[in-house]
Every structure is written in C-alpha cells, then in structure tokens.
Amino acid sequence: MSESSTSFYRLDERIQRFIWTEGWESLRDAQEAAIPLIINADRDVIIAAATATGKTEAAFLPALTHMLQSDELGLIVYISPLKALINDQFDRFDRLCEQLEVPVWPWHGDVSASIKTRFLSKRNGILLITPESLEAMLCNRGTSISTIFDRSTFFVVDELHAFIGSERGKQLQSLMHRIEQVVGRKIPRIGLSATLGDMNLAAEFLRSGESTSVAIVESRSSSSELKILVKGYEEPLVIIRSGNGDDEEPEPATPSLIATHLFKSLRGSNNLVFPNSRREVERFTHLLNNLCIQQQVPNEFWPHHGSLSKEIRAETEAALKQQNCPATAICTNTLELGIDIGSVKSVAQIGSPPSVASLRQRLGRSGRRKGEPAILRGYCIEDAIGGEASLATELRLNTIKMIAMISLLLEGWFEPPATNGFHLSTLIQQMLSAIAQYGGITMSQLYTLLCAQNAPFSCVSKVNFITLVRYLGQKEVLIQDSSGVLLHGRVGEKLVNHYTFYAAFVIDEEFRIVVNGKTLGTIPISQMLTVGQRILFAGKTWFIEEIDEVQKTIYVIRAFGGVPPSFSGSTGRTHTQVRQRMRNLLESNDIPSFLDEVARRFLAEARKGYTARNLGHTFFVDQGRVVYILTWLGDAANEAIACLISWRGFIAVPAGPGVEVLKGKYTTEDLLDALIDLAVDDSPPLDILLADVKNLQREKWDWALPDGLLRIAYASLYLDLEEALKWAKQIAAINTR
Incomplete structure (x- = not known):
C-alpha cells in the first residue's frame, strides 16, 4: 500500500491486514476520500462512483472500523433494492467479517426464520435488508424497534438512484425517519450510487431538509475505453388492407436480422442485451435459442425479467458467473443494478433506452477487466418511408433519440433525480404502518411523525392531511376511537394483514x-x-x-x-435535455463516427425531412x-x-x-x-x-x-x-x- 495513503492507516489493523492479503496495490480515490468522512460516524455521506470502482468498500471499511473501535459492537443497516443484491453482498462481506468476528445477517422473504431469530437475539453486525422487510419489521415488531435498532451506527443505502423520486424511495425515507424517532437520535446515512445527475437533489433525498450537511464524494477515476456501434435496421413497408380490423398483426422482419447479428457478435463471451420490454426479451431469446439449434451449438442465450420465476432468473445469473461457459442474458432493467454477474464484455441496446442514466448504468456492467474497453452496440429500427408515413418515421426519431442519448452520455450528462413528488399513495401506506407499529396513534401525533418539518411528507399541509384522514374514514380504511386514537378500519385491517402490504410500489399494470x-x-x-x-x-x-x-x-x-x-409511446419518460439534443442533431451537419451505413442514412433522411418541413422555424x-x-x-x-x-x-x-x-x-x-x-x-x-x-x-x-x-x-x-x-x-x- 502506498505510503501516501493516509486513509489506509486510519482503518482497523485487522482490515489493513485483509487488504494486504487481498493484494490491493492502493485504495481507489473514492475510498481515500470517504474513509475520513465516515470513520467518525458524525455525518451523512454520498459516494458517487462508477460501477466496479469500490463504492461498497469505501463505505464499509471505515464503517466497520468505527464499529470495531467502539466499546460495544454496533449495527450497520445495509438497505438494498434487490434480494439478489443482498445475497451477493452477503457472500462479499462474509469472508472479511468472519475474520473481524462481525456477524452478517441477510433478511428478506427467502431467509429462514432461524437466521432472523438469531439476529434478533444479537442485534449487531451487518444487517442486509430490503425496504419491504424493514417495513414488515416495523409493522410486526413495533414494540421491539427501539431494542432492535438502538445500537445502529449507520444506514447504508445501495443503488441510491434506484430509490430517488419513486414511491419506494419515499417509503425508505419514511422508514429511516421512523426508526430515528424511536431511538431518539440521528443515525448517519451513507448513499451509494453510480448514477446521480444532481448531487444536491440526491443529498436532499438522503437527509430531507438538511442536504447542506451531507458530505459528497465523487470519484474522479478515469473510466475505461469506450467503443460504440449503432446499427440501423429498416422494417419493410407493409400495406394493411382496410376492413373490419380483425386481420392479424404482421410479424416484423427486423428482429430476426438483429438476432442474427447478435448471434455472430456475442457468441463466445458474456454479454447483456436490453430490448426494453418483457415481450421483446422473450422474442429475442426465442430467436437466439433457435439460431443455436440451427447451428447445432450449445445454447448461450438466457432470459431475465421480472415475470420469470426466481429459479429461472437464478439460472441466468449462474450462467453468467461461470468462467468457462460463455453466456449472454437477454434482460430488462432487472440486470441493470449491481447484481454480481461476473465480467461482461459488451452491452447491446435494442431501441433507445429508458433514460441516459439507465444507459450509463447498463454500460457500467461492461469493460470491468483491466485493459478491456466497455462496448456498446445499439440497434435502431425504423419503418420504411412510404404511403402515409408518420411524422416520427419521416424524422427517424428512434435513431435520433438514441444518438442524442449516447452523445449526452459521452458528455457525462444524465437526468437529475425527480424529487418534487408528493407521493400521497405512500403516505397512506405509512399512516397504516405507523398505526400498526404503535398500536394506534392520534391524528396530531401521526401528522407530526410523517408531515412535520424535515419529515418525509413535509410538503403535505394540515388541511390536506385532515382531508385524507376523513376520506380514509369514509372508506373504512381508518377509524377513530372515542379517545381520538386512529386505528385500522375494517378495510384497513385486511390490507395491513396481507403480505402484499409491505411493498409501496405496484407492478406496472x-x-x-x-x-x-x-x-x-x-x-x-x-x-x-x-x-x-x-x-x-x-x-x-x-x-x-x-x-x-x-x-x-x-x-x-x-x-x-x-x-x-406519429408517436405510439416508449419506455420511460424522456427529459427535456434529451429532446433538445434531438433537435440540435437535426439542425447540425455533424455525423457521429459510431453510426453504421444504415444509421447514417437514417440521420440524413431525418435532417432532410426536418428541413423540408421547415421545422427549424x-x-x-x-x-x-x-x-x-x-x-x-x-x-x-x-x-x-x-x-x-x-x-x-x-x-x-x-x-x-x-x-x-x-x-x-x-x-x-x-x-x-x-x-x-x-x-x-x-x-x-x-x-x-x-x-x-x-x-x-x-x-x-x-x-x-x-x-x-x-x-x-x-x-x-x-x-x-x-x-x-x-x-x-x-x-x-x-x-x-
């Protein structure tokens, strides 16, 4: 370890020995910067660094050092958006923590009751948990929350960007706030992410109303070389006959062409392919599996999306981890987050991604090996121009959008987190959860807990809160007893007692x-x-x-x-910056070097259509x-x-x-x-x-x-x-x- 690394020598000696044994040559820049900020457990910290640059160690090495140097072994609460990520982190921490004699406790729906019981008897070490399991704990063990979390030294929130601006993120804010109210003190919060577009908004999410006190660590590590290829595919013009509308939808021709290119380009290595929808995941997996059969070669292509069973998803993850058997996952955003899937050579994006931030997150899975470039293959599909072509077809907006997103990615821009939502849906859930936690609570106490200054729902006025409580009473979700205490109503009791209650989000319908x-x-x-x-x-x-x-x-x-x-919808919600860049591209003469011949033609046709319609004026x-x-x-x-x-x-x-x-x-x-x-x-x-x-x-x-x-x-x-x-x-x- 370099003598200039002052942060290294602040770590516990046992952790230093572990680092030496692992053969680390030096600490990463994010680790150097984060260790002195975290080691005293006296502030909130955000660590923003690219995938595979040591964010997790930047948080846990100083957090564990603080815990080991205390008189009593405390508790680090690690909160993850995915059970699979918890399982990965358990394997990652277990070897180090075994040497430190620090227990590691996974806690989610698939963890046995015996492990949970042992944790509750010790209440120290590292607790790896999802927001939903944390919610269940507050609902079902309300009287024990003070005892369970009394020795908490940190909340560590992984994949912070996945929570910001969502109902699940508002739920997480509320859960951390409610625990702090019970233990009577602030618990330092550490947020980890590779994709944060606005650090001030991220800090506001991590500690509402006190964002200026949040320390921010942004990694300046140089990224690996990036190679990009965007290929264009034109769907032939299909004449649809007028009639009663019962004729079948014609099968598109381009997916099989794209699948053939993927088959030739990806076989023999590990890759991720993102087609943007579950239906398209199934389509491309089927096409690629058939190509393996036709070529009489072992199958290397595996599906991964949220509607598949956890066993099928686990098979895909296991295939990616096998070093001697190449595998490619055809997936939705289920593999966008930091699940350990080993080294991925390249990422393929079929159609424009949901956002620039999503594209950055996906691309971060590639090029992790030293000396290897990150590789992005983009596939744009446009309808042939002819007949009554739509405006979107004339302007080749699928291609223009992908080019715009890639250009913004190369400039280091991505969408800032959305933080203005009232999230009243989750407020209702948290009201019911708090009533379960305390066994009943007055309206005034409930408002103070959830909606007072710096509370998670501080944007909700007393007038709107009272209106909501009264309406929930009419729906029999809540009732109020003679002493003024709010309790679950007939409907509310059924809802809270159902296993689906603990999730704040709803699966897209x-x-x-x-x-x-x-x-x-x-x-x-x-x-x-x-x-x-x-x-x-x-x-x-x-x-x-x-x-x-x-x-x-x-x-x-x-x-x-x-x-x-002209516009039939797309995955995700597009930011104004992306649309402005699309317009700039249409008004420019520059031709990006990463476009193939067909994609260059699409760009030229788009600019011709834009000029012909005088859309600049x-x-x-x-x-x-x-x-x-x-x-x-x-x-x-x-x-x-x-x-x-x-x-x-x-x-x-x-x-x-x-x-x-x-x-x-x-x-x-x-x-x-x-x-x-x-x-x-x-x-x-x-x-x-x-x-x-x-x-x-x-x-x-x-x-x-x-x-x-x-x-x-x-x-x-x-x-x-x-x-x-x-x-x-x-x-x-x-x-x-």
Whole structure:
C-alpha cells in the first residue's frame, strides 16, 4: 500500500491486514476520500462512483472500523433494492467479517426464520435488508424497534438512484425517519450510487431538509475505453388492407436480422442485451435459442425479467458467473443494478433506452477487466418511408433519440433525480404502518411523525392531511376511537394483514384493448388518456370510445384514413435535455463516427425531412385531421401542455417530442390563439385542469385518495406546468410581435 495513503492507516489493523492479503496495490480515490468522512460516524455521506470502482468498500471499511473501535459492537443497516443484491453482498462481506468476528445477517422473504431469530437475539453486525422487510419489521415488531435498532451506527443505502423520486424511495425515507424517532437520535446515512445527475437533489433525498450537511464524494477515476456501434435496421413497408380490423398483426422482419447479428457478435463471451420490454426479451431469446439449434451449438442465450420465476432468473445469473461457459442474458432493467454477474464484455441496446442514466448504468456492467474497453452496440429500427408515413418515421426519431442519448452520455450528462413528488399513495401506506407499529396513534401525533418539518411528507399541509384522514374514514380504511386514537378500519385491517402490504410500489399494470367485445391485447400506459384520442396498436389506428379504469380496459373502434399517430409511446419518460439534443442533431451537419451505413442514412433522411418541413422555424405540423405541436420538451412538460390545451376545448394528448391535437371544428389559427391565451391567462386549478383526464390512478394506494388529492399527487409526479407555461410564453412572444 502506498505510503501516501493516509486513509489506509486510519482503518482497523485487522482490515489493513485483509487488504494486504487481498493484494490491493492502493485504495481507489473514492475510498481515500470517504474513509475520513465516515470513520467518525458524525455525518451523512454520498459516494458517487462508477460501477466496479469500490463504492461498497469505501463505505464499509471505515464503517466497520468505527464499529470495531467502539466499546460495544454496533449495527450497520445495509438497505438494498434487490434480494439478489443482498445475497451477493452477503457472500462479499462474509469472508472479511468472519475474520473481524462481525456477524452478517441477510433478511428478506427467502431467509429462514432461524437466521432472523438469531439476529434478533444479537442485534449487531451487518444487517442486509430490503425496504419491504424493514417495513414488515416495523409493522410486526413495533414494540421491539427501539431494542432492535438502538445500537445502529449507520444506514447504508445501495443503488441510491434506484430509490430517488419513486414511491419506494419515499417509503425508505419514511422508514429511516421512523426508526430515528424511536431511538431518539440521528443515525448517519451513507448513499451509494453510480448514477446521480444532481448531487444536491440526491443529498436532499438522503437527509430531507438538511442536504447542506451531507458530505459528497465523487470519484474522479478515469473510466475505461469506450467503443460504440449503432446499427440501423429498416422494417419493410407493409400495406394493411382496410376492413373490419380483425386481420392479424404482421410479424416484423427486423428482429430476426438483429438476432442474427447478435448471434455472430456475442457468441463466445458474456454479454447483456436490453430490448426494453418483457415481450421483446422473450422474442429475442426465442430467436437466439433457435439460431443455436440451427447451428447445432450449445445454447448461450438466457432470459431475465421480472415475470420469470426466481429459479429461472437464478439460472441466468449462474450462467453468467461461470468462467468457462460463455453466456449472454437477454434482460430488462432487472440486470441493470449491481447484481454480481461476473465480467461482461459488451452491452447491446435494442431501441433507445429508458433514460441516459439507465444507459450509463447498463454500460457500467461492461469493460470491468483491466485493459478491456466497455462496448456498446445499439440497434435502431425504423419503418420504411412510404404511403402515409408518420411524422416520427419521416424524422427517424428512434435513431435520433438514441444518438442524442449516447452523445449526452459521452458528455457525462444524465437526468437529475425527480424529487418534487408528493407521493400521497405512500403516505397512506405509512399512516397504516405507523398505526400498526404503535398500536394506534392520534391524528396530531401521526401528522407530526410523517408531515412535520424535515419529515418525509413535509410538503403535505394540515388541511390536506385532515382531508385524507376523513376520506380514509369514509372508506373504512381508518377509524377513530372515542379517545381520538386512529386505528385500522375494517378495510384497513385486511390490507395491513396481507403480505402484499409491505411493498409501496405496484407492478406496472397493462390496459386491455377491446373492440366489439374482442380483446386485441394489452399495452402499458405511461401517459394520460382521453376519450376521442387516437392510439396505435397492432399496426392499426384506433379511436378511444371509453376508458374503464377499474377494469383496466380501453374500448376502441377502428379509425380509417389519415396518417397514423406519429408517436405510439416508449419506455420511460424522456427529459427535456434529451429532446433538445434531438433537435440540435437535426439542425447540425455533424455525423457521429459510431453510426453504421444504415444509421447514417437514417440521420440524413431525418435532417432532410426536418428541413423540408421547415421545422427549424415552425412548431406546427398540420396533417389534416390532426396538428402536431412540436415543442421539443420532455414528457412532463408536454403532458402539461396537452392538459392546458384540452382545458381550452381541444382533444390533445402528449406525443413524443410534442403534443397531438385533433382539429375537429377548430383551425390551426384557433390552436395558436389558444396557446397565446395560455401565456397570458391564469392556469385553472387542478380540479378543472384534470377533470376529463382518465387513468390518474398510477400508484398502489391512489384508489384511496379523494379526487382532489389524487389530482395533486398526479400533477406533482407527472406534470411540469412551469416549463409548459414558460414555453407558451415564448411562443406568444414570437407570434405577437
């Protein structure tokens, strides 16, 4: 170990010996910086460093040193988003901690009761736990929480970015806060992540209201060489005959071509392939397995997504870890986080990723071996231009979006965490959980616990809190006894006693598409829906006649004639910075070196279409029945603009880089007038703005929110009214000169 490493010599001698035995030549820069910040256990710390740069050791080496130097062995609570990650970390810690005589305790649904009982008798060492198991502990062992966590020295939150801005993240904030309230002191928090777009927002998440006191460690380690190839594939033009709409969806031709390239490029090494949906994971796994059979070679391609059993996922993970047998996983974001899957040679991305942050996280799995580059293969699919091509096809937006995301990745930009959500769904869960923990609690005590200054739900006013409690009483979720204590109601008691209660999030649900009593299939819904809206499904255009939110069903009729909807949705929600970069690419002459011949052609065609439509100087695209307003803003702003335009009497929905508006009796001039009016008039209250919007119930407990609070919760998570109105004012200024 280098003599210049002062941090190394601050570690416990037994840890120093372990490091020498492991043959470490030096500490990483993040470890050098983090050790003095953590070792005294007197502050919160965020460690941001690329994958495989020693973040976990940067946290645990000084945390263990502090614990070993104390008079009494304490407890480090490690919180992970995944059970599989806990299992990996248990194997990782066990060898070191055995030498230190520090017990390591995994705790999740698959861990035996005997291990949990032994932990409860000792209550020291390292506890590896998920938020859901922590929730269950508070609900079911409320009277013992003080005893269990009294000796806690740290909360360590792994994959911090996976929690920020989500219901699960708000749950985690609340759980840590509630434990601190019971033990009567702050427990230092350590956040670990490879992908944090805004360190100040991340610090605010880690310690609400006290972000300035959070110490931040950002690794400056140089990354490995990066090799990128983006290949373009054109789906042949298919003529769909008009009729009753019952003809089958044509099977796309490009997946088999992409699978053939993957087969040739990936065989013989370990890789990850991300096709962006579970259905596509199954499609490409099937195609690649068939190629192995046809070529009479052993299968190297394995599926991995959330709908598969844990046994099948474990088989894929085990295949990736085998050193002598190459394996490639076709996966969703289930393998995006830090599960130990060994060394991965390359990452393939089919279609644009959900976000730049997601792309960075995925690419971080490649190029871990010293001297090996990280490799990214991107595959863009575009429909052939012909007939009544959509605007998205003309502008080759699938390709443009991927190029934009890669260019932002290369510049080191990725999306800042979303921290403005009210998360009222999770507030309901935490109210019920706190009642279970304390065996009953007054309304005043509950508000102080969860909603007071610096508490997890401090954005909730007393008026809204009282409104919520009363509504939950009407739904029999809560009751209040004669002394004023809140208890579980008839409905609430059933919910809390069910095993599904402990998770704050809901698995993404899909809506059925039904025409004339026949189910066409299901689609995930990530944006608002309105009656009269056109949607693209199974290669055809449909009008929405009715939306049944309870049954998760959309009733449609065929829409014949005219161009199809240009934008049929995508994975994830796109940030304004990505859309602005897409526009910049369309207005530029630069050609990225990582594009193949077809992708370069797509880029040229996109720029030609952009210029032909004069989109550098106009934001309206009139396509007969509909008008596209190209804002080049993110999804949250576009959804807000769509709501504001709908309030003015139009049928408008967010659509890719803009908003689609059904003209009906209106003209383009009427639409421009409406936009100018938006810039000068006051915005309506949310009750009016979202009155006709369906499918607002996105989160697990949204069904238990009164309409007014449901609209507040939805707007806080999905609408950016400020950015929308700023854009409207810019348009008004240009058109009123």
